[in-house]
Amino acid sequence: MATLASLTLAALLALGLPAHAQPQNGARDDTTVRIGVLAYKGPEAVQRDWSRLRLWLQTRLPGRSVELLDFDQVGLTHAVRARAVDFIITSSGHYATLEQDDGASRIATLASPWSASPQLAIGSAIVVRRDAALQALADLAGKHVLAVAPEAFGGYQIAAREMLAAGVDPERDLDRLQFNGFPTQQILLAVRAGRADAGIVRSCLLEQMIRSGELGAGELRVLAPLPHPGSSCQSSSRLYPDWPFAALRHTAPALSRQVAVALLTMAPTADGYSWAVPSDYGSVDELFRELRIGPYDYLRQWTFETALRRYWGLLLLALGLLVLWAVHTVRVEQLVAKRSAELLAAQQRERGMADEAQARQAALDHTARLAILGEMASAIAHELNQPLAAIGNFARGMARRIAAGRTETAPLLEGANEIAAQSERAADIMRKVRALAQKRAPERRKLDLTAVMDEAVALFRAAHPQARVDWQADAPAPVLGDALQIQQVALNLLKNALDAQRGADDAGAEACTGAAETPLVVTLRARERDWQVCVRDRGCGLAPEQFARLFEPFFTTKAEGLGLGLSLSKGIMESFGGTLSARPNDDGVGLSVCLTLPNFDLSETP
Template sequence: INLQPEDEHICLHSTALYPNWSIGSSPNLPAAYVSAVTAALIHQKPTALGIHWSVASDYTELDTLLRALNLGAYQRFSRLWFGRMLHEYKYVLLGAGAMLLLLLTYTYLVSKLVERRTRQLRVSLERENKTFQEAKAANERLLRMQRAGVVGQVSGLIAHELNQPLASIKLYARALQRASEAGTLTEAKMKEVLEEMRADADMASAIVDRVRQYAKGRDSGRQTLALSELAAKSIREFNRQTGSESGIVTRFNSRAIVYVNALEIELCIVNLLRNASEALTKQNIKHPKITVSIFEDAKRAELRICDNGNLSEEKLSLFNEPTQSDKSSGLGLGLQIVRGIVENHGGKISFSRNNVGGLSVLITLPLHEANHGKKAAENAHTNR
């Protein structure tokens, strides 16, 4: 196949022949054939270039011995080879060593930096913990001060509010005693006076119970109520305490559902009515008039108490300092208690002069959430 026309070689061949090409024999080939072929090849004449056939010995066992003894061509890992490698690749090895040294130095510096930052973080955490403990202690001191303030306010509440029902009980008891001594005490009169005394005692008991709730830190006892009903009840209580049907005009344009403590709001309204009545009496107003109005908007209820007295700018400025009182028997705590109660309910209280020159007290309280939704639905229906 693809016979090459060359006279130079006696063997027929298909490809070009090159030097160092070998002819091998398998181990199971008979020795006579191997000898005959070998003799034929050796006796061929050399080529023009002097190339001729020769016999190559089997050096397998010798190669195996040299590899085992690590000699000759197999001496790669000897000391001589290691020295030659050091000499030939010294710059590469020096560079690798320098890189390794830099890496180790960097690792050391990073570890030192991490150690320093960790120490700083530990100190910062200790400082923060100390600050937290100090803040906690300060907060506890503040809570103690607040509790002390509440105790002071409650003490003022006791002195300011219990005085009226206790005085009424004292007067009723004295009236009963005098009527008994005069022989004019009837069963009907005794029953009437005893009912009034019981009402005053119930009022005092309610105040004491509220004080206990303050002292024990119990629930505020708030409930959903109509502000107009609280105002009407407060007016009746004020009239009962004063013993006369005073000329109080009511303008309740809304029920204004609020979430409040009934006793606290009643105390506020009675206090303000009492202050207005005493101010009108002190100013000798011929026709005293007190107006109680209730309004509401989308978010809040407004209760306004106005009188027709004569309020100067100087007197108006005193209401910003409620601990001051111009009454000889006053403790100067009434307005402070009212302000504290209103603000504790999330409301505000403000003082101004009305259009007739008297005092106008405005109390705003947040509407109850259920009333919010009802009011919004009514507004939406109106808009439609």
């Protein structure tokens, strides 16, 4: 047992615990309540400042004795982990670390007469000499600054946050940052003596030392103090909760309740100190997170090795997900490439089919025009005979005059002019026939529908001199289309109308009242957003079942017809955004077939 006790004593000494914190004879006295106190003013100040608390607890815990044990911050942490103390009184920052790492739990918060409330009590005072040129925290750059310790809450960490906010990094921008440890009074004495430009201490320490006479009232001042209504101390920082009285993970719950009741019922000391319900220490956690210290120290020391050690499970899972994502991506890319190739092949097939259909449509259009020309050939030849006969007559007449010696200029000039006029007439007929017979790709461009219909009617009249056409137009009609194809549709409608009236004439008066000599009425009218051309005949019309199939391919009522004219004409008009329709005349005699084309001036420019 003696050997075991010696080993235990050696272990506690190695932890840095004071001798009075170490159990005697290797056994823990359960009747003694040990309170570890952070001795920021030194060991003597602990017994002096907290003696009334010890006596009060002694009276409120019958059968137990109460001991106050003084520690520096490192020693107090070791004592907590060695279970050498039952309760602790320490700084807010130190408590927050012990709460996170060692399960400390606050049961009361100190209420100081120097502050407005326990929630806003602790800050840092950056103290300089009264005559120092320093006015703002930014002026500390390049200066020699004293502080308590890196882990000291009011003695360094709070001030470090404010300095960073002012643009001064205490670890890089100061000429020298020196940590002096406890007691903190020595920092203010060193600044007064000129051994440093500034010192960081817990707020209120300067005022307490002035009150005790350790410092003169005009020797030092707080740098850049912030306004804190209700506080009796100047502070260079924001304020945080005051010191907590905390139980530890191994402290008996019943004992914690007894001590908590005793603290909250304790009367204020002569100096005005008392205990209040536990405050919220979330602002301390926020400071630690911003400075990346305490529980957030890993953010400062972030390396691949620490990340791997801390998060190896998550990293392994992420790696597995990454591999799965890569495999999925490759698979998707393969499927996309395959699908894209299939779509490209399908588009090429569709494009080929569209080109083939377009070529077939063009061939059908050309065939239809040739069919129209074939039907009109004899009439066109007859029409050409007239100017040719006139040319021959004038030429022979001029030859006879010359042979007879009658060479007057006026008659010969008149004959020459007539020959030229008749040749122009023949050339115009041939030009229209050649254009109609030409095989070419259709063109979409702006046209005057009135002018296009003028040429179509003129060509029809030349091919069918016996036909009477009553052509009526309002004004120029701007449309978008191909003049040749529109003329093809118009000629087809005119030819069908003429054939319908001839069929009526052949059928006799008993069948219908139409006649071949009745004029074909062709009108062009402006509507709201388009132009409409109607060809009206006075034929026998169509039976209802024939009318329903009028625009079907290969449907015809003619003995020698192919049944393609109206079908092709409908496709041509729809390709230009127009329509082709038919309706019986209002008086029930004959049929009106109408084409429409959008008004170009009311539509978008192509």
